[in-house]
Amino acid sequence: MEEFQGPEPGGQIMSENRSLELSQRKWWFSVFFCGFLIFAGDSLVMLLLNFFYVQDNRSESDRDRQYRGTWTQALIQNAAFPILIPLFFLFPLPKQSPETVSDQTSNRRHPFLRVLLLYVSLGVLASVYSKLYALAKLYVGWGILVSTQLILTSLFSAFINRLKFNRWIIISIIFTLAADFFGTPAFSGTPDEDESDTYGFKAWLILIFPTLAFSLSLCLMQLGFEKVLVKTKRYANKKVFRMVLEMQICVSFIATLVCFVGLFASGEFKELKGDSERFEKGKTYYILSLVGLALSWQVWAVGLLGLVLLVSGLFADVVHMCASPFVSLLVVLAFDFTDDDYGWQRRGALLGAVLALASYFYYLHKTKKKEMAELNKREHNNSEA
Numbered sequence: 001m002e003e004f005q006g007p008e009p010g011g012q013i014m015s016e017n018r019s020l021e022l023s024q025r026k027w028w029f030s031v032f033f034c035g036f037l038i039f040a041g042d043s044l045v046m047l048l049l050n051f052f053y054v055q056d057n058r059s060e061s062d063r064d065r066q067y068r069g070t071w072t073q074a075l076i077q078n079a080a081f082p083i084l085i086p087l088f089f090l091f092p093l094p095k096q097s098p099e100t101v102s103d104q105t106s107n108r109r110h111p112f113l114r115v116l117l118l119y120v121s122l123g124v125l126a127s128v129y130s131k132l133y134a135l136a137k138l139y140v141g142w143g144i145l146v147s148t149q150l151i152l153t154s155l156f157s158a159f160i161n162r163l164k165f166n167r168w169i170i171i172s173i174i175f176t177l178a179a180d181f182f183g184t185p186a187f188s189g190t191p192d193e194d195e196s197d198t199y200g201f202k203a204w205l206i207l208i209f210p211t212l213a214f215s216l217s218l219c220l221m222q223l224g225f226e227k228v229l230v231k232t233k234r235y236a237n238k239k240v241f242r243m244v245l246e247m248q249i250c251v252s253f254i255a256t257l258v259c260f261v262g263l264f265a266s267g268e269f270k271e272l273k274g275d276s277e278r279f280e281k282g283k284t285y286y287i288l289s290l291v292g293l294a295l296s297w298q299v300w301a302v303g304l305l306g307l308v309l310l311v312s313g314l315f316a317d318v319v320h321m322c323a324s325p326f327v328s329l330l331v332v333l334a335f336d337f338t339d340d341d342y343g344w345q346r347r348g349a350l351l352g353a354v355l356a357l358a359s360y361f362y363y364l365h366k367t368k369k370k371e372m373a374e375l376n377k378r379e380h381n382n383s384e385a
């Protein structure tokens with residue numbers, strides 16, 4: 001899973017063909033692996049969040065307390081990044097050729113400042129969406145939240161990343177939207193008796209801002225990989241997995257700092273002691289569930305960034321959203337919520353998610369096949385010349 005680029009020019013034709021085949025195989029393996037990380041992260045996060053809110057007896061609390069604890073959740077979403085540091089050093093830097101080095105140095109001024117600016121802006125965006133998603137999950141429904149997110153990601157992908165939409169991508173987006181609308185996982189953090197606020201002005205703002213920040217950050221990450229990181233001297237025009245870890249560590253570090261400030265400035269840190277004492281299974285389970293959540297968020301984020309690097313921000317979002325009907329099934333199996341079952345709507349949503357993924361994967365398969373056909377054509381022309 002080290003290098004995602006195609007073959008270097010200039011080699012033997014036969015070996016070029018073989019090397020493209022190998023790099024495509026590696027690429028497919030990496031795509032499936034990152035997709036698996038997103039599904040695993042999404043499932044663990046939702047199961048643990050449900051466990052957390054059930055233990056905290058949220059829905060029976062007074063209304064004021066029902067919306068608290070969101071800085072803590074935002075901090076947890078970002079804070080476990082140090083576990084990625086040893087992994088970062090395990091992945092080597094790509095080998096540099098003299099031409100790429102001279103090319104980098106002549107082309108780029110202030111690469112360090114560009115990278116710093118990229119990580120700081122992404123870190124601030126991550127803190128904003130982590131905080132606001134934690135709040136939005138309590139205020140507005142999951143289905144409408146993630147559907148808005150995919151629509152915004154599609155728009156930003158078109159304008160920022162100049163993504164060309166074709167029929168397979170559009171079919172995939174439509175199936176994903178339908179699947180998420182009907183396949184929402186049950187979430188025990190949602191407060192009861194709050195119908196009046198559901199479509200209030202505040203709820204709309206809480207819907208728009210986190211989705212805007214998250215979708216924008218997906219597209220900026222793609223742009224950052226393509227236009228900033230690959231052009232730095234250390235990556236020398238190559239896309240490698242180490243970039244994903246570097247970006248995730250730096251962005252989470254900045255987001256963690258912002259969330260720490262938010263936690264203390266808002267006074268929410270004073271509630272932590274009470275929260276741990278109220279936890280039905282006791283303090284140890286309180287800490288374990290927060291640690292589990294923090295680790296699961298990192299698994300999810302590495303998968304997400306991996307797909308942004310390998311394919312695009314839009315594809316990463318589609319896979320993240322297609323996990324919802326699957327997560328719903330796990331929540332129904334794991335928790336005995338009395339009014340929750342896996343009825344025809346959710347089964348339909350699961351089918352919709354499978355079709356959405358199939359459509360996007362078919363498109364990717366076609367692009368890879370075209371790459372191979374072009375190489376074969378070149379080979380044929382060369383042998384005739």
Ligand SMILES: Nc1ncnc2[nH]cnc12
Nearest residue numbers: 077129130133134137214
């Ligand atoms: N906290 C969160 N919950 C759901 N989706 C997200 N995307 C980014 N942050 C999220």
